[in-house]
Each structure stands twice: as C-alpha cells, then as structure tokens.
Amino acid sequence: MTGWAGQVVYSVSTSLDGFIAGPGGDMSWLAPHLGDGAPGLDDFAASVGAMLVGRRTFGGDDPNKGTDAEGAFGGTWSGPVVVLTHDPPATAVDDVTFVSDLGTALAAARAAAGTGCVNVLGADVARQLLVAGELNEVVTVVVPVLLGDGTRLFGVQGGHEVALEQLDVATAPHASTLRYRVRRPAGP
Secondary structure, three states: OOOOOOOEEEEEEEEOOOEEEOHHHOOHHHHHHOOOOOOOOHHHHHHEEEEEEEHHHHOOOOOOOOOOOOOHHHHOOOOOEEEEOOOOOOOOOOOEEEEOOHHHHHHHHHHHHOOOEEEEEOHHHHHHHHHHOOOOEEEEEEEOOOOOOOEEOOOOOOOOOOOEEEEEEEEEOOEEEEEEEEOOOOOO
C-alpha cells in the first residue's frame, strides 16, 4: 500500500457487520484483535502527517488505554491533531488544535501534514468530508467479529450511495485491510 502523500484518508477498524464502535461508543471490543496489528498498514501509518479527528473520537475510548500501545496505530504514531468540534476544552492540549468548522479544520490538518497525508478519524467527520467532496480514500480494517449494534462505519439518514474503487487488499487471519479511492461523479 503506497501513494499516500497529500491524501485525505478515512482509516477505521470495523466489525464484519459494519460497526466501528459498540453501543455508547465502546471501543473495548477491538482490544483482543489488535495484538498482531492491521495487515498492510505500516507504510500508511508512517505517511500520516496529521490527524483530523471528530470530538467524540478524540474524547472516546482507546482500546489500548493504560498500555504501551495507547494512542494512534498502537502507540507508534505521534504528531499534530486537529479536532473538529463546537465544544473545545477549557485548557489547551499539546499538539492538538480545536476548530469549529470543517473547511478551517481541513486546511489546518493539511498544513500540519506537510508532505504526509491527513488521517481522518471519526464517522461523522468522514461523512462531512465525503459530502464536501474532500475525502480521497477509505482504508478499512475488517475485524472478524459481529457486534450487532453501535456506531456505523457509514450512515446517512435516508441512505446515500458513494462509489468506491478498490486499490488494495491485505489479509491476515485476524483482519483484512481494504483500501478504496472515493470515486467522483463525472462532470458535465
């Protein structure tokens, strides 16, 4: 998996039935499946220049909390984070910028990423970027578990189809990583 520079990429782990978090945003379901890492994502993690994260994701569960693997990509990534929120915390957080609108947040994340890619975390932020025509790729780690309920990978009231083009697949017994380009409708 190569070619990430300058891209805006939604990366996410999902259960086989399409949930990225369990009920109430619970991420503990993922911890037993993270031991061997996600197949094919080492070069992606190395190419991330900045993260654009939703507020619920920023303040949510880390399945590795309290361990050496706490943080993005099992604790192997550190760098600038831009959080899209209308409710920033009262005190500053190191290497984190809080922004209230999507355009400003994306511009800040792109500037912070430099020659790297912007990694998007959070289903709602990814949905907003799709609607705005700003999301380039979706990288999904499919974990062999069924959650039955929780936060959907992608959900829009009334439905909304988004065409994707498969770029790569990496498999391992504990997970499969799927990489897709977001296809834009042909212009007039």
